Amino acid sequence: MESTATDSEAIAFRAEKLTKTYGSGEATVHALRGVDLEVPSGEMVVLLGPSGSGKSTLLNILGGLDSPTSGRVFFGRRELTAFDDRHLTLFRREHVGFVFQFYNLIPSLTARENVALVTEISKNPMRPEEALRLVGLEQRMEHFPAQLSGGEQQRVAIARAIAKQPNVLFCDEPTGALDSKTGIVVLEAIARANRELDTTTMIITHNAGIADMADRVLYMADGRIQRSERHPEPCAPDQLSW
Amino acid sequence: MLIELLKPLNRKLVRDLWAIKGQGLAIAIVIGCGVGMYLMSRGMLLSLSETRAAYYERYRFADVVAPVKRAPNALLDEITALPGVRRAETRIRAGVILDVEGSSAPITGEIQSLPEVPTPHINDIVLRRGRYVDPQHEEEVLALDAFAEAHGLGPGDHLHAILNGTRKRLTITGIVLSPEYIYAISPGEIVPDKKRFGVLWMNREALANAFDLDGAFNEAVLLTSAGSNEDALIDQLDTLLKRYGATGAYGRDQQISDQFLTNEIDQLETIGRILPPIFLLVATFLLNVVVGRLIDTEREQIGLLKAFGYTDRDVAIHYLKMIGVIVLLGILVGIVLGTWLGRGLANMYQDFFKFPFLLFRAPLQVYLVAVGVSLLVAVAGTFSSVRRVMQLEPAVAMVPPPPPDYSRSARWIERLSAWIDQPTRMILRHIYRWPRRAAMAVLGIGMSMGLLIGASFSMDAMMYMVDISFNVIDRQDVTVNFFDPRNDRAIYDVMHAPGVITAEPFRAIPVVLRNGPRMRRESIVGILPDAQLSRVVDTELKPVEVPPAGIVLSDKLAELLQIGPGELLRVEVRTGRRPELDVPVSGVVKTYMGTAAYMDLAHLNRLLGEDTSINGTYLLVDPLQTDALYRELKNTPLVAGVSLQEQAQNAFYETLQDSLGTFVFFNTLFAGLIAVGVVYNNARISLSERGRELASLRVLGLTRGEISYILLGELGLLTIIALPLGALLGYLLAATLVMSFDTELFRIPLVIGPSTYGYAALVVLLAALGSGLLVRRRIDRLDLIAVLKTRE
Incomplete structure (x- = not known):
């Protein structure tokens, strides 16, 4: 039930009384049971919670993948929940960057081309080379996914997500498939995008250790936001440990 | 639910099958087409052969026919006494011109004698309607069913016939079928024309009176005893009948109706031998591709099952069952389809050939062969995939495969890279990365297009053959045959008939041609060396002059006699003074129909030791005056037969539409289904392999149209690459079929019209488009969320 925008900053997202149920009758699953949330622009939010708590559902709805x-749901002043499929696609294309647990790179494209795939269809992208430099992969641009390590693949995915200069970056378990050392390199890339591009960032994780790098941590359970915790002084990713 | 009763693995089987129902059905249809095609052609072949055999047996179709000019009836005892003769009869058979109300053109016909009362005789008739002729009424006749039907004639109706120069009004009392006229075709024609060829049966005495054959016959018909030597019998008959004007006895192989019927059966046999294996080959190939790729997508599940303790065998059997269900479904589809089409074809044949009975019935062994071969196909198509299943190590299978390595890309793609966008690059790299898979897809699509061409080109070829035969070789409008050889002044009589623009004489004589042990009964046609109407053309279709000496043979006849230009050919003339001559072969020319032999008319007459005489003319006529000409010809006593090119050509086209058209339609249907099956499967399997990738792209903000381009663009590219290959495969298939259609009656030229290529390409493209749309619907329903949560 937490929804605190601390000051008059522009609001990136506002969600009102979100519910999501799957199935019907006895088999009904309540994934979200009424979520109210405001996310100011540029904030870094970490969503923590056990599996089935509704974090991914919430992220998918905010990202325009699910309704x-x-x-x-409002994105700025526009109501996302009123968009049809075509407008949702445009919304994702222009404003949202996604990073997934399993990278989801296109194996037939090089690192640079994977980024270019997105910059080709964006309105105001940075150059793919620049995005890759931001994640520290300027030396590996011509490599195919098969030639990159897991951490490198995830950084390409981050470069791909931020290259369009999105308003929001959604990361679903970005370090879930990585060891902690590699995970930190990846988190540094996310933090840097948040800091340098002022991208509103939401990270889903199981991993409480990551929460220290957030401006705000939302604890989810049973389809609701149970608790919110603010960090006036978030840690740098290299200070994290898990 | 019934499914609850099954073991878990079998439940998985049922649900997996349901999940791939579209693809499964597409494979089943391809197998079904092969099986159906086999059943249809094989079953039809057997039904037709058996029907023919039964018909011939029951109605005592003559083994040997011996025509003479005139021989006394008493000679029958001598004929019967010849060794190898089981039974012999004599009869009168003669050419007539028929005149039916409502038909201005004269109709060429034959009239035959009947015993006084209906007794079982050789070449017996089947009385369909009406009654037998009454010997008291000389004008009563029986008429051939096809002819009567074409003119709307029935018992009680009348027609006129010119019998030996005398016009007579005849009354039809009955409609009959005859084993002699299953393929009712006028001598010298190439297709049956129900309207332009009529056969009548008349009381023998009446017919003998009309043709001055009292106490005599002009044809002996014989049944031979089993195991007798037919060639020896024919020689003896020729010797015995020589002084009665025998033109040469012949066996069933030279009987025109049987010749054509045999040709038809041979064609069915060829089609049944060549096409179904190709269909099944495509099916094998499709199974191989689809099952292989399906199993690749199930890799993790296989690992899991093995990790749980299912043996390699259990897992292999699980997939074999899946394949088995699809194949059995295919066999079922094939049996239903083949039987249904076979029945349809049988009806068509019965209508066309006028059999008294014709049932499509494929014997059990045909079905067993179809099932057995399909199972073999299944094994061949899936062997390698199932072996892979057995060999897969559970630990390996459960680890997600590393992302496929695209780093060794082709230089040319990279050079192009600057010019193309990422989605196009994905298409090109994907094809380059899996060249075998792409090649298989191209080959599969190409094969289906090849089948389409192979199934439908014969129409083009036949049309071409007819065009050449009627418009390049035989350009006359009308051919008039005389009863007896006439002085060449007879041509002036005909020249004066209304509407005749030019006339060219010819003389046709019956001969036996021998080159060593090889022997053929043929006609030699003597024509003017610079003939303009009925011409002789070389292999380039350029008209050639018939040399003043020697004989010119059609390419097929030269091949049958194994003789070439410059060699001497033994010619035994079977008319007039019956000279036996050695004539040099002076040329070999192109013909698509029959086995013609030509000579210079003057040279021929000199060899025969006769003055200039002719027994027919070719006419070029004014189309506005044909009715007047026809009236004149019908009333000219010397005219024994008239054949009209235009009608013959039309009849040919009609026949083509009826018989070949039906067959081509069925084949095209099969081939079209295969095209759909191949293309749809390719698209569908690509989607399941790349669904995750495509869903990721959707999440990144690519529209449905943009990701459809990646998948369907690849399919489209492969389809376009497959088109020229398909054209080539079609050409090769057509060439194979043409070679096996080469018979004495026809040589089908290897001609494939641009429209046939275009049509086949269109079917393939439509199949691709339809498959694309079906797959596009699935792309639209891709689950974007599920893909993010699961690894590959």
């Missing part, structure tokens, strides 16, 4: 059963 709620009831409730409304």
Whole structure:
């Protein structure tokens, strides 16, 4: 039930009374049971919670991949929940960057081309080379996914997500498949994008250790936000440990 | 639910099958087409052969026919006494011109004698309607069913016939079928024309009176005893009948109706031998590709099952069952389809050939062969995939495969790279990365297009053959045959008939040609060396002059006699003074129909030791005056037969539409289904392999159209690459079929019209488009969220 925008900063997202149910009758699953949330622009939010708590559902709805059963979502002043499929696609294309647990790179394209795939269809992208430099991969641009390590693949995915200069960056378990040392390199890339591009960032994780790098941590359980915790002084990723 | 009763692995089987129902069905249809094609052609072949055999047996179709000019009836005892003769009869058979109300053109016909009362005789008739002729009424006749039907004639109707120069009004009392006229075709024609060729049967005495054959016959018909030497019998008959004007006895192989029927059966046999294996080959190939790729996508599940303790055998059997269900479904589809089409074809044949009975019935062994071969196909198509399943190590299978390595890309793609966008690059690299898979897809699509061409080109070839035969070789409008050889002044009589623009004489004589042990009964046609109407053309279709000496043979006849230009050919003339001559072969020319032999008319007459005489003319006529000409010809006593090119050509086209057209339609249907099956499967399997990649792209903000381009663009590219290959495969298939259609009656030229290529390409493209749309619907329903949560 937490929804605190601390000051008059521009609001990136506002969610009102979001519910999401799957199935019907006895088999009904309540993934979200009424979520209210405001995310100011440029904030870094970490969503923590056990599996099944509704974090991914919430992220998918905010990212325009899924629609709620009831409730409304606003992106800035526009109501996402009123968009049709075509407008949702455009929304994702222009404003949202995604990073997934399993990278989801296109194996037939090099690192640079994977980034270019997105910059080709964006309105105001940075150059793919620049995005890759931001994640520290300027030396590996011509490599195919098969020639990159897991951490490198995830950094390409981050470069791909930030290259369009999105307003928001959604990361679903970005370090889930990585060891902690590699994970930190990846988190540094995310933090840097948040800091240098002022990208509103939401990270889903199981890993409580990551929460220290957030401006705000939302604890989810049972389809609700149970608790919110602010960090006036977030840690740098290299200070984290898990 | 029934499914609850099954073991878990079998439940998985049922649900997996349901999940791939579209692809499974597409494979089943391809197998079904092969099986159906085999059943249809094989079953039809057997049904037709058996029907023919039964018909011939029951109605005592003559083994040997011996025509003479005139021989006394008493000679029958001598004929019967010849060794190898089981039974012999004599009869009168003569050419007539028929005149039916409502038909201005004269109709060429034959009239035959009937015993006084209906007794079982050789070449017996099947009385369909009406009654037998009454010997008291000389004008009563029976008429051939096809002819009567074409003119709307029935018992009680009348027609006129010119019998030996005398016009007579005849009354039809009955409609009959005859084993002698299953393929009712006028001598010298190439297709049956129900309207332009009529056969009548008349009381013998009446017919003998009309043709001055009292106490005599002009044809002996014989049944031979089993195991007798037919060639020896024919020689003895020729010797015995020589002084009665025998033109040469012949066996069933030279009987025109049987010749054509045999040709038809041979063609069915060829089609049944060549096409179904190709269909099944495509099916094998498709199974191989689809099952292989399907199993690749199930890799993790296989690992899991093995990790749980299922043996290699259990898992292999699981996939074999899956394949088995698809193959059995295919066999079922094939049996239903083949039987249904076979029945349809049988009806068509019965209508066309006028059999008294014709049932499509494929014997059990045909079905067993179809099932057995399909199972073999299944094994061949899936062997390597199932072996891979057995060999897969569970630990390896459960680890997600590393991302495929695209780093060794082709230089030319990279050089192009500057010019193309990422989605196009994905298409090109994907094809380059899996060249074998792409090649298989191209080959599969190409094969289906090849089948389409192979199935439908014969129409083009036949049309071409007819065009050449009617418009390049035989350019006359009308051919008039005289009863007896006439002085060449007879041509002036005909020249004066209304509407005749030019006339060219010819003389056709029956001969036996021998080159060593090889022997053929043929006609030699003597024509003017610079003939303009019925011409002789070389292999380049350029008209050639018939040399003043020697004989010119059609390429097929030269091949049959194994003789070439410059060699001497033994010519035994079977008319007039019956000279036996050695004539040099002076040329070999191109013909698509029959086995013609030509000579210079004057040279021929000199060899025969006769003055200039002719027994027919070719006419070029004014189309506005044909009715007047026809009236005149019908009433000219010397005219024994008239054949009209235009009608013959039309009849040919009609026949082509009826018989070949039906067959081509079925084949095209099969081939089209295969094209759909191949293309759809390719698209569908690509989607399941790349669904995750495509969903990721959707999440990144690519539209449905943009990701459809990646998948369907590849399919489209492969389809376009496959088109020229398909054209080539079609050409090769057509060439194979043409070679096996080479018979004495026809040589089908290897001609494939641009429209056939275009049509086949269109079917393939439509199949691709349809498959693309089906797959596009699935692209639209891609689950974007599921893909993010699961690894590959």
